[in-house]
Every structure is written in structure tokens, then in C-alpha cells.
Amino acid sequence: MYKKKLSRLLLSGITVVLSLFPLAPVNSVTFQPKGSPQRTSGGASRGICIQERASSQSATGGARSQVAALIPATDGEIAAAAYPTILVQIPESQPLKAEFSLWDENSNGIYQTTLTLTGIPGIVSFTLPDTAPALETGKRYKWTVAVICDPKEPLRNVVVEGWLERKELSSALKSEINSAEPLQKVELYAKNGYWYETVATLAELKRSRPQDRTISAEWQQLLQSVGLSEFGQTPIVNCCQAQNN
Template identity: 40%
Template structure:
């Protein structure tokens, strides 16, 4: 029996070691990281995450504190009213931007950007079939108008993008700007328009973060911006990725997570209609 016992023990030891190694590798192989490819567009292997894994790794948007000085105020939803104004819709005109509600019910709509000429996103419930006049206006902190643009209503309700063009003045660092998105539904202008409004401020990131942003792929850039409280770039990058990969379940989950983090869950399922500057 002695001649047989040693080979059997050796076999059991080797088998146990291999099994332990395989078990230790399974979590590593099964757990996609934020920098991993979530879509063929990023190159390499396509990872199909289980929904629980996606939620467990969802990027957190770190909403910054309000800037010093008077509160920015604002309006994140523009509800239509009965009468000669805008037709009632299932969802209101909505600005895709963070907001806080104070104890006195005052709403503050405020977000940061690092771009000289950022983009804004709005959910628009009306289509080009309505004869409504739509306008986007940007003012400096002294209420001087620095940009104004008439906006064409889309073919169907959904999220549209409005970008500051190269012909418009660049946003200055550490300055606050007021933006307004207005839909005037009454040709006679006897009724007030439906509108949303808020404040945007351009800030600068530290050099190490800027360098990292320059050398990483889009999904990781999105995470860096979100973690640093830079709303406008985080939203723009994620919207662009979703448009390029509309069937990507991981990106859809990330979009829902981002909008849910600012309490706009109801807008998360609406289509993104345009990615044109």
C-alpha cells in the first residue's frame, strides 16, 4: 500500500491547488472595471455585466456645494398650464442638470463645466408640428446677454443638445453665467412661456487630473468628470457614447444611474435625439 499512497497524495495536492487557483481567478474574470471595454467601440473584449455588477460599480456623481454669494435659484422643469399656453404633456420640459431644494422650498439649479463652450441638454416634450417659438439665452453675471439662439423643435419628443458655438464668447474661469431655455406657445404672447433656467460656472481641474483626462478612453473620462463634480462634460460624454452604442445595456444602465442621481429618473428612458453642436 505504501507504493500507491504517495502518488495518490501527490495527485490530491495538485488537484486541490489547481482548484484553489481557479476559484481565486473567477471573481477577477467576472468583475469588469470602469476602465474595461463595455462596448466594441472601445476595442477588445466585450464584457456583458450582470445587472447587479453594473449597479455595484455605477459611477457616483459628486455634486459640488453651491458657490459663495446669493443662491443661484433656477427652474429645472417647465410645467405647462391650462389656457392659451403650451399644451399639457405627460412629461414637462426638463433641463438635464443638477438641482437642490432647500428647506424653504427654494430650488437651486447649478452645475460646473471646464469647457470654454459647453453643451446643455434638455428634454423637449413638443415636436415641430407645434407652432411654438423656442429660444436659448445665455447671460453673464451682470445679466448682459452674450448668446441667443432660436431652437427648432424636434421630430419627436426627446432629449436635445444645445452647444455654445465658436462664434460666441468663451466662458471665463470662476465666472457664473445664467442660461434660459424658453418655449413660447402663445402667438399673441398673452400667456407666460414655459421655461427652465439655471446657472453654470466654469472651473479648472488640477494638472494631474487634466493629464489623466488627456490619456484615457471616453468611459473613464466620463467617470473622472463625474467624480470631480463636473456635470456638463460627464453628461456630454455619456450622451455621445449612448448615441454611438444605442443597444449597449451597460451604457443604458450608467445613463439611468446618472440621471437618477439628480432625481430625473423619469427622463432616463427618453431618447437622445441630437448630438449636433
């Protein structure tokens, strides 16, 4: 009898403790890529000067010595915005310039701008400005970011690229996102397959709240879900001034 009463008291005590100190929520921002498989990794880059720059990095440089696009290894993820934001990692270097270009699926040039990089290493964002043509719903576009290593030798430039398709939010989803808390917005974008809004919104949260452990954990979880976990510790930095060409 005494043992039964003691067991009840212990269970009651555990229940009270759990109610006062609830378990931390499980990371919930994951992403299931919607595009077709294209490459073996999402952060591929090409160019010669990146190899030279990487060789000058310390042994701990690793992924941070790459120019890399923060996209899944697929051909054509979805964006909701008419003027989407694209994230690229730029390694430590002297200040350089980069060229952001956009084409339609028939390789017709739509927009191009030159950006002056600060030389500060980290993940930077390139947002298509409202002075550019708005992306059309249901159409696919190719974008590139070329870090200009030597203006006289374009083949030395480091280039990352990706494809996207614009798909508008439904009125119901748009209403839900507009009334959601910041991290809930990210979860809604991810759940509905909008990669560019998912990663850009969460990156801005991480940049503005660098000490928030929940956001940092969600950021790492998101990148891990699309095979980009090596960039989880890379800082998110302010970047560039665009120069319309």
C-alpha cells in the same frame, strides 16, 4: 479525508469559473452636486402650454410630457468648457421653436439664439457655439431655454433655466482625461465635479451606442444620483439648427 479533497476540488473549480467569467463591474458614474440647494427637483419647468400638452399625453406619458433641464437641483454646477453643452428634454409635439439665452450674474445678456425643434420627443443638447463670447473662468452665468408655444403670448412659453460656473481643468486632470477611454472620461469628470461635461459626454456615448447595456446602466446610475431617474429611459435625439439673432 475524501470530503476535504472534494471541498478543495470544488473551490478550485469555482476559482477557475470566476477567472474565466469575471463579475460585471459595479456602475461607477455617480455625481455629488457641488452647488447650493435651490429647488426640490432638477427638472423643473414653467409655462402654460406645457400643461395643455401634458393633458393630451397618454397615461404613460409621465415625465416625458415635461420640458425639463437635466441638471441637479442646485444653484450653479461647474463646467470646464468655454462653450458648454446643456441638455434639455423636449416632449412630443408639433415642430416648434425654442430660444436659448445666456446672461452673466448681473443679468447682462451675453448671447441668444433661436432653434427650430424637430417635434421628435427626447433629450436634446444645446451647445454654445464658438461665435458666442467664451465663458470666463471663475464667473457664474445663467442660461434659459424657452420653448415658444405662441409668439404672440410670451407668458405661455415653457421655460427651463440653470446656473453654471466655469472652472478650468488642471493640467494633470486634462492630461488624464485626454488619455482615458470614453467611459473613463465620464468617470473623471464626475469624480472632479464637472456636471456639464459629465452628462454631455455620457449622453453622447448613449446616443451613439444605443444598444450598449453598460453605457445605458451608467446613464441611469448618473441620473439617479442627482434625482433625475425619471428621465433614464428617455431617448437621446438629434436636435436643432441654430439661427443667430
